[in-house]
Amino acid sequence: MTQMQVSIEPIAVPAGLDAPGAADFVAVAELFNAQQQEFWGNNDFYGPPQAQLAGRGSTPTRRRELLAARAGADIVGVAQINLPLTDNLHSGTVDIVVAPSARRRGVGTRLYAAAEQLAVVDNRRMLMAETDHLLSGEPAGPFAGNASLVPQDAAALFASALGFRLELVDRVSRLELGSPADDEAVLEQARTAAGAGYELVFWSGACPEDLIAAYARLRQKMSTDAPMGGLDLAEEVWDEARVREAEGLARDMDAEVLVSAARHVATGELAGHTVLEVFRNNPAVVYQDDTLVLEGHRGNRLGMLLKAANLVRLREAVPEALRVYTWNAEENRHMLSINERLGFRAIGYSGEWQKELSAE
Ligand SMILES: CC(C)(COP(=O)(O)OP(=O)(O)OC[C@H]1O[C@@H](n2cnc3c(N)ncnc32)[C@H](O)[C@@H]1OP(=O)(O)O)[C@@H](O)C(=O)NCCC(=O)NCCS
Known part of the structure; x- marks a missing residue:
């Protein structure tokens, strides 16, 4: 033409x-x-x-x-x-x-x-x-x-x-939110598996002041710990100001951001986090953002615990939510298994x- x-x-x-x-x-x-x-x-x-x-x-x-x-x-x-x-x-x-x-x-x-x-x-x-x-x-x-x-x-x-x-x-996977009992059952299993060594912390919108430095470290780690294939990307630099910038941007976009984090009781260290984002103009649709468990804390079911807990919270905070979208590297077997267990189903691929x- x-x-x-x-x-x-x-x-x-x-x-x-x-x-x-x-x-x-x-x-x-x-x-x-x-x-x-x-x-x-x-x-x-x-x-x-x-x-x-x-x-x-x-x-x-x-x-x-x-x-x-x-x-x-x-x-x-x-x-x-x-x-x-x-x-x-x-x-x-x-x-x-x-x-x-x-x-x-x-x-x-x-x-x-x-x-x-x-x-x-x-x-x-x-x-x-x-x-x-x-x-x-x-x-x-x-x-x-x-x-x-x-x-x-x-x-x-x-x-x-x-x-x-x-x-x-x-x-690209989507979860059609079914019965709340499904998430609660998975949450209980993961809680039992993770044991008493970790406690969950939640916030919506702004990270509490006393956790912000630890949270910035988790956000930074997210930039290297998920599989990247041949992408030529180096570790991002996250500090408190960048966390606050991201939170401000979400507010300006009329989004509600729900964060679940796991705290290692013995050291007080944040061991992992997961983030869900809902835009107020269309609360039926939810986006799964970061999920990370720091290397030394892996193998304790924290990934499952964090995600199931955040889904339970989502239902309370945003009862209009109907479905959750997520993107995961096809080679990220651990993350895909957690998502499959939570009910996510593949709907496509992203290159x-x-x-x-x-x-x-
Ligand atoms: C992908 C997209 C941006 C292409 O825009 P476009 O103006 O049609 O692209 P061009 O006319 O400049 O095409 C350049 C070359 O891309 C390839 N190409 C583009 N569309 C194609 C099609 N439908 N089928 C086969 N080849 C195609 C061809 O090699 C084409 O060269 P040719 O026409 O001389 O054969 C457009 O289809 C689009 O907006 N799609 C939806 C959004 C999207 O997918 N964006 C891509 C993000 S990278």
């Missing part, structure tokens, strides 16, 4: 939805939403533009840029670029969406070229991107091992055509891709 003539331009995140320039931002936000709705066939991942105002802006730890492809008056494509500012300064991530009516006409390639240019100017040498694939997609690509779970659909072929390599495959940029 013929190429589409577009101009690529930056879109600023406005101060509010009625500020000058906000109409372009809202068009971009709705383009992301339309793609989510097209992909999932439901509105589970709808992000109100007001929440995207917070989610798509820069913060002290992350520079975020939006580029739009404009054809006449219409925005027909968008790229979001994320550039970490406190660690992994060699890297960045890019996410591209093109409106269905403008696809296969070079718009995605133009957006990517502009995004890559921006990353190169910022001295980044590695770009990462993610592709999502529902289980009903075409089976098996020419990749080895877990990679064969990623179908050769538009997203995967687009990433390959741009020079990205598939480095990690995540399983994590990487491209080394040449500094020309």
